[in-house]
Amino acid sequence: MAPLSSPGPDVTSGAGVPQVADIAGERLAREDPDLGEVIVTEDEIRDKIRELGARITADYAGRPPLLVGVLKGAFVFMSDLSRAIALPVEFDFMAVASYGSSTRTSGVVRIVKDLDTDLAGRHVLVVEDIVDSGLTLAFLLRNLAARQPASLAVCALLVKDTEVTAPELSYIGFHIPRDFVVGYGLDVAERYRNLPCIRRYNGQLP
């Protein structure tokens, strides 16, 4: 079928030809001095999601999980991860806010948006973008465990090399250095969530 408008460079197919998202991400990075080196590439994310999806599909055979996304950061990861799971999963979302700075957790967390689903008897898989100190996750798991799920596990895309002791981290995408990172759902003041890869942020943190 003929394209409706002038197509520009062919970015849709072919080995070694960059995808549309690559090009948008490259351009964003070129135009923004605060964006540093790529920590996890788009290809690495894609491969890892396939691997995690296959593991989750095998582990949850016969007991499809309720995916609980932690907003807002997890929305991109959850979208891609869910499509790599070959089970009839269900979705719900929760939003939490930490008192104090938006870039460092105080440990005192409050629920901004709660789940719509009753967790009793459900197999709950929490989908997180990043675990730094683990304080947010510890709060969440305590809170969710009290609702009597049949099982409770966590899939985190990124885990920082900080002291993290969260035994329920069943699925981990990547261990990364302590630097502040953005992209693929992760933000600074709501920006950069649409970067297709994970980059170091070299700007001033609010």
Ligand code: IMP
């Ligand atoms: P924790 O409670 O210290 O584990 O922090 C978790 C939350 O802090 C994440 O859900 C993010 O919202 C935010 N966060 C921690 N590190 C980063 C980062 O490098 N980039 C963006 N957000 C981060």
Ligand code: MG
């Ligand atoms: Mg954030």
